[in-house]
Amino acid sequence: MSNQIWKFHNDVDTDQIIASQYLLLPDVEEMKQYTFESLDPDFAKNVHEGDIIVAGENFGCGSSREQAPSVLKALGVKAVIARSFARIFYRNSINIGFPVIVCKDLYDAVKDGDMADLDLSAGTVTAAGKTFTCTKLPEYMQNILSQGGLIASLNKEG
Amino acid sequence: MGNTIIEKIIKKNTGLSEVKPGQIVTVHVDRVMIHDIFIPFVADKFEEMGFDRLWDPDKVVLIYDHLVPASAVEDIRHFKIGDAFVKKYGLTHVHRSDGICHQLMTEAGYAGPGDIVFGTDSHTTTYGCVGCFSSGIGYTEMASILGTGEMWVKVPETIKVVINGTLPANVSAKDVILRLIGDLRADGATYKALEITGSAVDAMSVASRMTISNMAVEAGAKCCLFRPDEKTCQYTGTDLSEVDWIYGDEDAQYCQLIEYQAEDLVPVCACPSQVDNIHPVSDLVGTKLDQVFIGSCTNGRLEDLAEAARILDGRQTACKLIITPASRKIYLEAIEAGYMEILARAGAIITQPGCGLCCGRAGGILTDGETVLATNNRNFLGRMGTSKVGIYLGSPATAAISAIYGEIREPL
Numbered sequence: 001m002s003n004q005i006w007k008f009h010n011d012v013d014t015d016q017i018i019a020s021q022y023l024l025l026p027d028v029e030e031m032k033q034y035t036f037e038s039l040d041p042d043f044a045k046n047v048h049e050g051d052i053i054v055a056g057e058n059f060g061c062g063s064s065r066e067q068a069p070s071v072l073k074a075l076g077v078k079a080v081i082a083r084s085f086a087r088i089f090y091r092n093s094i095n096i097g098f099p100v101i102v103c104k105d106l107y108d109a110v111k112d113g114d115m116a117d118l119d120l121s122a123g124t125v126t127a128a129g130k131t132f133t134c135t136k137l138p139e140y141m142q143n144i145l146s147q148g149g150l151i152a153s154l155n156k157e158g
Numbered sequence: 159m160g161n162t163i164i165e166k167i168i169k170k171n172t173g174l175s176e177v178k179p180g181q182i183v184t185v186h187v188d189r190v191m192i193h194d195i196f197i198p199f200v201a202d203k204f205e206e207m208g209f210d211r212l213w214d215p216d217k218v219v220l221i222y223d224h225l226v227p228a229s230a231v232e233d234i235r236h237f238k239i240g241d242a243f244v245k246k247y248g249l250t251h252v253h254r255s256d257g258i259c260h261q262l263m264t265e266a267g268y269a270g271p272g273d274i275v276f277g278t279d280s281h282t283t284t285y286g287c288v289g290c291f292s293s294g295i296g297y298t299e300m301a302s303i304l305g306t307g308e309m310w311v312k313v314p315e316t317i318k319v320v321i322n323g324t325l326p327a328n329v330s331a332k333d334v335i336l337r338l339i340g341d342l343r344a345d346g347a348t349y350k351a352l353e354i355t356g357s358a359v360d361a362m363s364v365a366s367r368m369t370i371s372n373m374a375v376e377a378g379a380k381c382c383l384f385r386p387d388e389k390t391c392q393y394t395g396t397d398l399s400e401v402d403w404i405y406g407d408e409d410a411q412y413c414q415l416i417e418y419q420a421e422d423l424v425p426v427c428a429c430p431s432q433v434d435n436i437h438p439v440s441d442l443v444g445t446k447l448d449q450v451f452i453g454s455c456t457n458g459r460l461e462d463l464a465e466a467a468r469i470l471d472g473r474q475t476a477c478k479l480i481i482t483p484a485s486r487k488i489y490l491e492a493i494e495a496g497y498m499e500i501l502a503r504a505g506a507i508i509t510q511p512g513c514g515l516c517c518g519r520a521g522g523i524l525t526d527g528e529t530v531l532a533t534n535n536r537n538f539l540g541r542m543g544t545s546k547v548g549i550y551l552g553s554p555a556t557a558a559i560s561a562i563y564g565e566i567r568e569p570l
Contacts, residue, residue, distance in 0.1 A: 011344050011345070011432060013538050015536075015538040015539065015540055015541060016538070016539060016540075019540050020517055020518050020519070020540075020541070021518065021519075023195055024195070024225075024230070024232050024233065024236070025232075026198075026232075026235070038539050038540050038545040057345050058344055058345035058348065058378065061344055061345065061378060062280065062536065062538060063279070063280050064196075064277075064278055064279050064280040064282075064294040064295060064296055065196075065296070066196075066199065066296030066297050066298060067199075084345060084348065085348075086345070086348060086378055087348055087349050087378060087380055088280055088294050088295065088296065091295065091296065091299065092295075092296035092298070092299070095296060095298045095299050095302075096296075096298060138182060138312075140182050140310065149298070150298050150299065150302055151203065151206055151207055151298065154207050154302060154305075154306075155207070155208065
């Protein structure tokens with residue numbers, strides 16, 4: 001199934017994903033309407049379930065706020081596919097069961113609004129008439145992700 | 159083959175005879191820090207995971223700093239949830255108004271040389287200043303440590319940074335770390351450890367090293383380690399013989415070597431709105447300022463306030479100047495040393511220790527079209543008010559001299 005691509009630049013920071021002043025809202029459901037507010041105030045209104053974010057280097061740099069991947073997941077974003085991710089954002093995403101995928105070549109091949117078909121289990125994404133292979137997660141992290149995140153993973157082990 | 163500092167700390171912690179970069183290991187956590195913004199989320203996840211007790215209440219530190227004192231009614235909810243968590247699970251290390259978490263963690267002795275510490279804040283890298291492996295994590299991961307005392311980490315590669323020589327009088331640790339971030343770029347150290355060494359670093363106070371390790375995360379670093387020395391031992395109350403194993407071996411494997419000659423460094427600023435957008439202050443002279451901010455966990459220590467007081471002694475500010483000491487202890491020391499009187503007479507607004515302005519919650523937020531020069535660690539869009547505020551980051555000396563003129567000036 002094809003999904004719409006939302007394309008962002010390099011070094012998208014956590015404050016741009018969800019600004020500090022909204023972290024005091026009681027839950028992610030209330031926060032999610034402010035996602036990417038400083039970059040695209042209508043993003044939360046226009047994004048659809050299953051859409052994919054494509055970004056350049058260092059996506060999610062900055063603060064440790066887990067609300068950053070959480071609001072994207074809550075909006076129904078299927079995955080972020082970037083050239084690289086900042087460390088804490090990457091860990092947080094895996095821990096909440098939100099797919100973050102490293103793909104070096106996709107970024108230059110697609111534009112905002114293109115359609116893409118992401119096959120999570122095969123680790124491939126098809127867009128602009130080509131299929132791109134994504135970098136595989138280490139097995140340890142793949143297990144956490146496939147079980148739906150750290151809570152599910154801990155409950156299973158426990 | 160020898161080891162880097164981070165490899166040695168992980169080896170000692172896990173009991174493994176050898177570790178290699180890329181290897182995933184489970185470490186036993188020596189201490190964790192949770193702050194007021196994230197405590198409600200940590201508490202929720204902790205119970206959702208089915209835990210009913212902390213793995214070790216003595217190893218958990220809760221610090222209220224981002225929201226202290228409350229500036230909106232919803233802030234109070236965080237204190238109430240935090241207080242209930244303290245009561246229910248028997249926490250004893252709780253600070254409700256003593257200062258900023260990253261200052262308190264080493265100042266109060268919670269993080270020491272060779273320890274492994276995690277905190278729910280990206281600037282947790284700060285404790286590397288005393289040779290502690292410390293890094294920021296999210297609240298789900300924190301909840302999992304609270305229940306298990308364990309955390310998986312990938313052994314990072316290490317970038318070695320050598321700074322030899324003597325820094326010019328107008329160049330401080332802040333200029334050093336800004337220059338390094340500018341050279342590495344915002345993702346240049348992602349997933350990696352930094353190890354900072356050289357004669358210029360040996361000459362630095364622990365407070366100055368703290369400025370550097372605090373900002374290492376702005377280049378993406380997982381941690382930023384300094385070899386403990388006599389100064390570290392004096393600050394942490396440790397004996398040198400307990401920490402003399404914490405250094406990078408001559409034959410350790412580093413993924414990158416960066417060298418600076420201290421005499422070549424100049425005062426710099428990070429320009430709006432990326433921390434790696436570094437320019438010499440001399441190129442920015444004359445940039446009009448609405449406000450100057452000296453403080454935060456990056457530069458709110460006694461030596462920073464001393465430098466500001468030295469420059470502002472007998473002078474008057476030409477724009478708003480906000481001073482925020484990093485902790486109550488520093489606040490008191492600065493009063494006793496006479497710095498606070500000098501700063502107040504110069505026209506400064508002195509606030510309580512806390513995160514206030516740096517995290518855009520309170521204490522001097524700005525609006526569209528305004529420009530601020532600040533000594534804290536981030537100049538992201540919207541960080542200190544609206545998304546159209548121009549934020550320059552610089553040293554306390556650059557900030558103080560600029561406050562006198564209401565425009566950016568190079569310190570002498």
